Amino acid sequence: TMAGAMLAVWLRYNGPDTSLSFEIMMDCxxxxxxxxxxxxxxxxxxxxxxxxxxxxxxxxxxxxSEAASALPWLSALLSPDRWLLWLxxxxxxxxxxxxxxxxxxxxxxxxxxxx
Numbered sequence: 001t002m003a004g005a006m007l008a009v010w011l012r013y014n015g016p017d018t019s020l021s022f023e024i025m026m027d028c029x030x031x032x033x034x035x036x037x038x039x040x041x042x043x044x045x046x047x048x049x050x051x052x053x054x055x056x057x058x059x060x061x062x063x064x065s066e067a068a069s070a071l072p073w074l075s076a077l078l079s080p081d082r083w084l085l086w087l088x089x090x091x092x093x094x095x096x097x098x099x100x101x102x103x104x105x106x107x108x109x110x111x112x113x114x115x
Contacts, residue, residue, distance in 0.1 A: 034094050036101025045102050053090060058083045 008014040018024075027050070035046020064078040098105050 030091060032101075034091070034098075034101060036098075036103030036105075039103050042101050042103035049102070053087060057086060057090075061086060 004014070004019065007018065011018055031046040031050045032043055033046070034049055035044065036042030058080040061078050061083055062080045065075045065080065068074040068078055100108070
């Protein structure tokens with residue numbers, strides 16, 4: 001509810017095209033899956049990780065592309081234009097290594113430590 005209210009205040013408009021678009025729904029799904037389903041903490045952590053990856057991934061790829069300029073195929077693969085590909089790879093890896101999300105992994109580690 002708070003996220004929807006903040007989106008409406010930020011955009012100064014709220015309608016189906018802003019709230020129910022495919023891109024926004026996919027972003028919400030990615031945030032929840034990365035952070036961990038069923039917890040508010042998981043959504044908050046997932047949102048932070050998703051926004052950091054979305055904001056800085058292009059910059060990191062640009063640095064990698066410039067560093068690998070001697071190898072044209074690697075430079076093309078690390079092109080900042082391919083940031084969505086690398087975001088998808090990061091998502092698949094996070095689902096593989098953190099199937100219950102970051103919060104689920106932290107909870108399991110705390111339970112093992114307590115036992």
